Amino acid sequence: MAAATRALAARAxxxxxxxxxxxxxxxxxxxxxxxxxxxxYAWVGGGLRPFSWPAMVSTTLGGLAILIPAWxxxxxxxxxxxxxxxxxxxxxxxxxxxxxxxxxxxxxxRSTHPTISSLLDTVVETHPGRSVAxxxxxxxxxxxxxx
Numbered sequence: 491m492a493a494a495t496r497a498l499a500a501r502a503x504x505x506x507x508x509x510x511x512x513x514x515x516x517x518x519x520x521x522x523x524x525x526x527x528x529x530x531y532a533w534v535g536g537g538l539r540p541f542s543w544p545a546m547v548s549t550t551l552g553g554l555a556i557l558i559p560a561w562x563x564x565x566x567x568x569x570x571x572x573x574x575x576x577x578x579x580x581x582x583x584x585x586x587x588x589x590x591x592x593x594x595x596x597x598x599x600r601s602t603h604p605t606i607s608s609l610l611d612t613v614v615e616t617h618p619g620r621s622v623a624x625x626x627x628x629x630x631x632x633x634x635x636x637x
Contacts, residue, residue, distance in 0.1 A: 528628050536621030552628060560635035 531552060538545040587606065597603035613619045 532625035
């Protein structure tokens with residue numbers, strides 16, 4: 491019996507621990523868990539009825555899950571200064587998009603003159619489409635929070 495116990499103990503010493511202890515493996519595990527949580531959240535959030543209380547609570551929780559770590563991280567100085575060219579380019583793009591939306595909204599029929607929101611309605615009318623939109627919203631929020 492003692493020999494069997496010693497043999498078992500010697501065998502157990504040769505195996506690596508089940509939980510990775512090096513920082514790279516731990517970081518990989520955290521990233522994998524974060525991606526899995528985001529995919530699960532997007533799938534569940536995409537399955538909720540639009541403009542309902544559960545959808546509002548889900549959106550609020552998703553936004554807080556991104557904003558709270560960003561607030562805790564603190565404010566860091568901007569790595570790139572804003573340029574006047576960039577400001578003008580973004581302003582012109584927003585004016586063009588708003589102008590298109592208002593023009594298309596005033597024209598009829600909607601199939602001939604679609605608004606941005608009516609174009610997106612065809613994408614997000616299905617559960618997978620809404621889930622992809624939620625995932626894109628999460629990714630954009632994460633990217634903005636990390637800047």
